[in-house]
Amino acid sequence: MENRSHTINQTLPKLIAIHIASEVLSDLLNNEIDLSIFKLVESKEAQFTLLKKNSRLWVQFPDGDFCDYPYYIKNISRILENAKNKEKRIIESDDLFNSIIKSTETLQKKIFSNASMSPGKNIKDFWDEVIKKVTNISHNSHSLKGLVEKILELPFLQQFQSSLIILHLKGQTKAEMMGVMWRSEKITGLIEVKDFNSFFNTIKKSKIKSFATDDFLKLNIPFNGSFLAKEITSKKYSLVAIVSRHDFLNYSDQEIELFETCIDLLQPHFERLIDQEFSDKKISELRMCLKEFPLPVRVKDTQSGASFVNDLFKNELQDQDIFFNKKIMGSYGIDLYDSDELRHYAFDLFHFQRISLLGELLNTLRHELSNPLFGLKLSSQIFCTLPVSNDDKELMREIEKNIDRCQSIIENFSNLYQTETDLRPIKIKKIIEESLVLAKSEIREVSKKINYSENCDEILLNVPLIFVVQIMFNLIINAAQAMRGRTERAELIISIAQNEGFVNITVQDNGPGIATDEINNLFKPFFTTKSQGTGLGLVLSRNLALKMGGNLEYCTEIKERGACFRLKLPLP
Amino acid sequence: MKNILIIEDEILIQQSLKKLLERKGNQVAVSASGKIAIDMILKGDFDRIICDLMLQDISGFDVIEESKKRYSLEEIGKKFVIMTAYNSPQVLSRANSYNCKLLNKPFDNLDEAIRLMTE
Numbered sequence: 110m111e112n113r114s115h116t117i118n119q120t121l122p123k124l125i126a127i128h129i130a131s132e133v134l135s136d137l138l139n140n141e142i143d144l145s146i147f148k149l150v151e152s153k154e155a156q157f158t159l160l161k162k163n164s165r166l167w168v169q170f171p172d173g174d175f176c177d178y179p180y181y182i183k184n185i186s187r188i189l190e191n192a193k194n195k196e197k198r199i200i201e202s203d204d205l206f207n208s209i210i211k212s213t214e215t216l217q218k219k220i221f222s223n224a225s226m227s228p229g230k231n232i233k234d235f236w237d238e239v240i241k242k243v244t245n246i247s248h249n250s251h252s253l254k255g256l257v258e259k260i261l262e263l264p265f266l267q268q269f270q271s272s273l274i275i276l277h278l279k280g281q282t283k284a285e286m287m288g289v290m291w292r293s294e295k296i297t298g299l300i301e302v303k304d305f306n307s308f309f310n311t312i313k314k315s316k317i318k319s320f321a322t323d324d325f326l327k328l329n330i331p332f333n334g335s336f337l338a339k340e341i342t343s344k345k346y347s348l349v350a351i352v353s354r355h356d357f358l359n360y361s362d363q364e365i366e367l368f369e370t371c372i373d374l375l376q377p378h379f380e381r382l383i384d385q386e387f388s389d390k391k392i393s394e395l396r397m398c399l400k401e402f403p404l405p406v407r408v409k410d411t412q413s414g415a416s417f418v419n420d421l422f423k424n425e426l427q428d429q430d431i432f433f434n435k436k437i438m439g440s441y442g443i444d445l446y447d448s449d450e451l452r453h454y455a456f457d458l459f460h461f462q463r464i465s466l467l468g469e470l471l472n473t474l475r476h477e478l479s480n481p482l483f484g485l486k487l488s489s490q491i492f493c494t495l496p497v498s499n500d501d502k503e504l505m506r507e508i509e510k511n512i513d514r515c516q517s518i519i520e521n522f523s524n525l526y527q528t529e530t531d532l533r534p535i536k537i538k539k540i541i542e543e544s545l546v547l548a549k550s551e552i553r554e555v556s557k558k559i560n561y562s563e564n565c566d567e568i569l570l571n572v573p574l575i576f577v578v579q580i581m582f583n584l585i586i587n588a589a590q591a592m593r594g595r596t597e598r599a600e601l602i603i604s605i606a607q608n609e610g611f612v613n614i615t616v617q618d619n620g621p622g623i624a625t626d627e628i629n630n631l632f633k634p635f636f637t638t639k640s641q642g643t644g645l646g647l648v649l650s651r652n653l654a655l656k657m658g659g660n661l662e663y664c665t666e667i668k669e670r671g672a673c674f675r676l677k678l679p680l681p
Numbered sequence: 682m683k684n685i686l687i688i689e690d691e692i693l694i695q696q697s698l699k700k701l702l703e704r705k706g707n708q709v710a711v712s713a714s715g716k717i718a719i720d721m722i723l724k725g726d727f728d729r730i731i732c733d734l735m736l737q738d739i740s741g742f743d744v745i746e747e748s749k750k751r752y753s754l755e756e757i758g759k760k761f762v763i764m765t766a767y768n769s770p771q772v773l774s775r776a777n778s779y780n781c782k783l784l785n786k787p788f789d790n791l792d793e794a795i796r797l798m799t800e
Contacts, residue, residue: 282770302770302771302774303770303774303777306771306774306775306778307778476766476767479766479786479787480691480694480735480766480786481691481693482787483691483694483766483786483787483788484691484692484693484694484695484697485693486787487693487694487697487698487701487791488693488696488697490697490791491697491700491701516787
């Protein structure tokens with residue numbers, strides 16, 4: 110074995126370290142590119158083999174030592190990438206090997222040219238130290254912000270005054286800036302996605318990784334001067350890490366390489382902390398949902414054991430006597446809080462998951478259907494312009510009309526699930542029409558009678574259309590289901606009337622009606638007479654009505670036929 | 682007369698646009714696959730490339746990126762017309778970065794759309 114003394118010159122050939130850009134690396138590892146072509150790349154100083162081991166790329170030296178110091182040699186990754194793109198496989202090429210050797214030689218020279226970086230130590234010790242320090246700060250950081258601040262504590266970044274990151278969680282409309290300047294002053298800010306994207310791409314494409322704040326005025330970085338930046342990207346987020354000395358001097362190659370290495374080493378820790386903050390955010394969102402949720406509820410987080418309640422739960426717990434046993438809730442697969450002394454309200458979390466999932470599905474469906482529908486429309490339009498008989502043209506127009514109808518139905522459906530509530534003044538007729546279109550398949554065989562009041566067209570309501578349509582849809586579906594399988598002809602009567610500052614919309618069917626002793630339970634959660642019902646439709650509908658300043662009630666005064674519900678909506 | 686390439690995997694849309702553009706006296710080539718389209722772009726000589734973003738094999742942006750091998754960014758901005766049914770802010774901002782025209786599907790106005798593709 111070669112004598113590994115402490116003199117730098119002698120250790121030189123052993124300390125070639127290669128770190129391939131991760132995207133290239135994963136290709137190399139996944140695509141089973143034959144690495145044996147890299148074997149015995151020889152130069153006068155170095156002899157090494159590239160190996161795959163533990164899903165990393167290692168460098169093996171003739172004496173059997175492994176070396177895995179993460180060192181980002183841009184040239185090498187670029188060469189590999191180019192070669193890969195050109196040939197699909199990396200082919201044996203003298204040029205390629207020569208370039209690799211040259212890169213590694215340059216790298217060694219760079220490292221050794223600056224003695225101050227490793228006074229009195231050899232390179233291996235120096236890099237060991239770097240890794241140790243970086244690991245140290247990352248283990249002592251419990252928040253993303255904390256880690257960003259601690260970057261400045263690294264002994265080899267002592268000259269730097271600011272450290273910040275700009276983080277974009279995929280799907281968000283804004284990127285977030287966080288960090289410190291002058292080593293203590295906090296930096297925060299939000300950045301538009303498009304500005305972040307262009308910044309990110311500039312950083313990604315740049316070979317120097319050194320920039321000036323003046324070039325990115327839109328980001329509002331709160332200091333002036335040149336800075337170093339490095340980008341990280343993963344499935345969930347894109348991130349740019351930035352450090353600056355607050356001056357206008359250029360950065361040395363050593364500084365750039367050290368910074369990049371540190372960020373590379375920190376990447377898994379960024380990932381861990383971002384994940385952690387994601388889950389914190391999830392909990393705060395859960396709290397917000399609970400706050401808005403119309404029923405008293407208590408949810409237990411199975412992982413942490415923590416349980417969350419909303420105000421309604423706190424206030425109404427004692428008054429309620431509806432109890433759902435574990436068996437029912439177990440069948441939903443939800444671990445709801447349960448204790449011996451208390452009887453709890455529980456609710457079907459899955460129902461809400463289903464609804465939000467339905468929203469997503471509808472959105473997908475809308476996009477998936479839009480394209481073929483558009484194709485059909487275009488082609489029927491073309492046929493219309495051909496010299497065909499008027500009958501045929503008429504047929505084509507009919508097809509076109511139907512296509513438009515499909516398009517508007519699917520759009521209406523997905524609009525129902527939009528989160529924003531649209532507050533344009535709406536006409537009552539529109540509400541009724543939209544609800545009937547949505548419920549069309551359920552009321553196909555039902556005769557519909559709509560009694561509009563005289564001045565109906567003049568009334569404009571200031572309520573969210575989707576709320577009202579959702580309530581109406583619910584009432585109509587309930588009515589239609591109640592009338593199903595009856596011998597007499599099913600009849601749905603919708604009447605509109607005005608009364609003391611309210612518009613009353615009544616929905617009446619001629620089904621079996623509701624038994625007197627059941628009327629009191631109608632608006633209680635989980636009360637249902639249907640085998641497939643959730644018992645939530647009317648509860649949620651009434652809640653929406655109350656939210657709009659109206660109400661939903663059962664009309665006890667109409668006794669002669671079927672069931673009748675009255676939706677009261679406030680006049681503006 | 683213009684030499685136009687339509688990259689669109691929805692055959693009805695593809696063929697309809699082809700017919701419409703041909704009627705206006707243009708020469709039209711089509712591809713449903715992004716990868717084949719790239720080949721056509723690199724070998725052919727098109728005045729206009731009308732490209733859907735959601736293709737089966739690769740995305741329309743990939744096609745544009747590959748076209749950089751042959752065309753400058755300025756040329757790309759002039760040649761490409763992007764068609765999309767998804768107009769999220771991310772898509773819009775990326776499309777704008779190429780500086781090319783953008784058409785939302787379904788077209789609000791067919792004549793307008795055809796004019797934009799040929800002018």
